[in-house]
Amino acid sequence: GNSVTQMEGPVTLSEEAFLTINCTYTATGYPSLFWYVQYPGEGLQLLLKATKADDKGSNKGFEATYRKETTSFHLEKGSVQVSDSAVYFCALSEWSGGGNKLTFGTGTQLKVEL
């Protein structure tokens, strides 16, 4: 079946450092790809999405490009802040039994220090 693989955490960075969180996927079709973020004590929030190859999703300084040739959707940010500390989940959508579902990676915890 379809699957998502993320780099393991925790990732610890100093404020203003460059962030990359790797995500690769396996899918039989042409899924849409998402990054969700989970701040401490809160639910999942959509960070950005891309629905077709070569699309770039962006939000709050984060961006990710849908790379079909490498089946990747890496998350990047040029300068992280302490407030970016959270768990980040890469996910893809797939059709299952008449409805759509999200398949998530295991999550990558990001800690940003002063």
Next chain:
Amino acid sequence: DAGVTQSPTHLIKTRGQHVTLRCSPISGHKSVSWYQQVLGQGPQFIFQYYEKEERGRGNFPDRFSARQFPNYSSELNVNALLLGDSALYLCASSLEGTVNTGELFFGEGSRLTVL
């Protein structure tokens, strides 16, 4: 506007018991999905309902069931609880029955502990 609301936020049960979790979607959203998030892992899809009909089911045993009501709220039921059912149960709503065309809005979850 209220987001997705779930109840209860925390609960403790013992093995063999039954649990019911409730979810109210964002006003106007007709699709509700349930996910199980075990500590340290990503959420796993359990069910999707759209317009009160089941549209998708994940790889979970028949002990798990759900339904959606005419007001689009939803219940997740788990019978004969096992220790391995301990997890955060997330409810998500969306405008349509697909995730490709729109985002899922998640609640903060119901944390179930089975002793």
